[in-house]
Amino acid sequence: MTTRVLTGVTTTGTPHLGNYVGAIRPAIEASRKADVDAFFFLADYHALIKCDDPARIERSRIEIAATWLAAGLDPERVTFYRQSDIPEITELNWLLTCVTAKGQMNRAHAYKASTDANEAAGEEPDHGVTMGLFCYPILMAADILIFNAHKIPVGRDQIQHIEMARDVAARFNHTFGAGRELFVLPEAHIEEHVATLPGLDGRKMSKSYDNTIPLFEGGAKAIKDAIARIVTDSKLPGEPKEPDNSHLVTIYEAFASADEAAAFRAALVGGLGWGEAKQQLVQLIEREIAPMRARYETLMANPEQIEELLQIGARKARAIATPLLQELRHAVGLRRFNAIAKPADHAEKAKGALPLFKQYREADGRFYFKLTSHDGRVLLQSEGFDAGRDAGQWVGKLKKEGAAALSDAPVSLGAGVAHDDVAAALAQLAAE
Numbered sequence: 001m002t003t004r005v006l007t008g009v010t011t012t013g014t015p016h017l018g019n020y021v022g023a024i025r026p027a028i029e030a031s032r033k034a035d036v037d038a039f040f041f042l043a044d045y046h047a048l049i050k051c052d053d054p055a056r057i058e059r060s061r062i063e064i065a066a067t068w069l070a071a072g073l074d075p076e077r078v079t080f081y082r083q084s085d086i087p088e089i090t091e092l093n094w095l096l097t098c099v100t101a102k103g104q105m106n107r108a109h110a111y112k113a114s115t116d117a118n119e120a121a122g123e124e125p126d127h128g129v130t131m132g133l134f135c136y137p138i139l140m141a142a143d144i145l146i147f148n149a150h151k152i153p154v155g156r157d158q159i160q161h162i163e164m165a166r167d168v169a170a171r172f173n174h175t176f177g178a179g180r181e182l183f184v185l186p187e188a189h190i191e192e193h194v195a196t197l198p199g200l201d202g203r204k205m206s207k208s209y210d211n212t213i214p215l216f217e218g219g220a221k222a223i224k225d226a227i228a229r230i231v232t233d234s235k236l237p238g239e240p241k242e243p244d245n246s247h248l249v250t251i252y253e254a255f256a257s258a259d260e261a262a263a264f265r266a267a268l269v270g271g272l273g274w275g276e277a278k279q280q281l282v283q284l285i286e287r288e289i290a291p292m293r294a295r296y297e298t299l300m301a302n303p304e305q306i307e308e309l310l311q312i313g314a315r316k317a318r319a320i321a322t323p324l325l326q327e328l329r330h331a332v333g334l335r336r337f338n339a340i341a342k343p344a345d346h347a348e349k350a351k352g353a354l355p356l357f358k359q360y361r362e363a364d365g366r367f368y369f370k371l372t373s374h375d376g377r378v379l380l381q382s383e384g385f386d387a388g389r390d391a392g393q394w395v396g397k398l399k400k401e402g403a404a405a406l407s408d409a410p411v412s413l414g415a416g417v418a419h420d421d422v423a424a425a426l427a428q429l430a431a432e
């Protein structure tokens, strides 16, 4: 069975080397596995929660799309699309909003972080909090559930959101599924073996620490300049270094084979100078990144090529999302009126579910009747009559008088049938 793996990236920034090593490279590697059906999307509705600068949104969307393509994402294999091209996501967002407890959203980390910061600053707890931020976990659940994705590779900070998506999916299944699993319950997948890349100062590489190494922005020169600023100890060339305490080594290892990493460590222990070590690191990173940078620049110069790929991706994605949403609308009662059963249909259908009198003639030439339950069990069996009319009269009497006529009627109960069963069946017929 193939596993559907889905990843989204919020389009507010420009990818740096830490994003490449920590998210982009492992996701692309995973998407190449034979048993994986990968979905990758630009979470541009999520970007609007954090950013009200249209120019930045526009730039980030195209940069991130070009980055992933340049880094080797194969749009033939992977369903690659923009969130905002899939209207079914926002429709589902509303259906989910209506089954999500507000109290649960109160506890979402992203929202809590804002209210905590406000309280610490002496502000109203909800100061500056939009409904977009408050409801963000629901939109994320819609992203995941609309494609019935199984596995969501995320950082630890996102685990709570995947749990909320599971919860809301389970509630929706329970409320509207009528015993069916409308939604798959997604699972968070934490890449344990992918180390987070340290930044120039040794803390996690992050824009908010201003310690990043650019990926494609600024070309090879920008990488070289950033690496020159990596903080090291002040040991001189010729002095033995301690590779275990060096984040420069950690960055090196993110791009090196095991043999190369061992040789680099040995050279440092043997006195390799930091300046020389940094040059080797630049070369190593360039070996992997330079060919991608060339593809990136071509793509950025031809945005219409990216647009076309994303349009194809949106069609592929909607081929899955549209029928599911149709089913969901039906499940919650948003149905076309011409699909509603007419009253006459109801009567027809109900008829099949009622007990039934049957009159017939046997090979002995005599006339009989029997009463069967809605599921075909024989409730009553008559004796044989010489005339069909007599059988008919008894049927009429039983229908009209119900159980009261039973004691005189020339009938016997079916095997294992109680008097009360017959009485109930006759009452049901009388009520018709």
Ligand code: TRP
Binding pocket: 006, 007, 008, 009, 010, 043, 046, 139, 140, 143, 144, 152, 154, 158
């Ligand atoms: N919220 C995620 C982040 O900030 C991005 C995202 C949006 C996402 N929708 C998603 C990730 C669905 C995985 C699945 O990183």
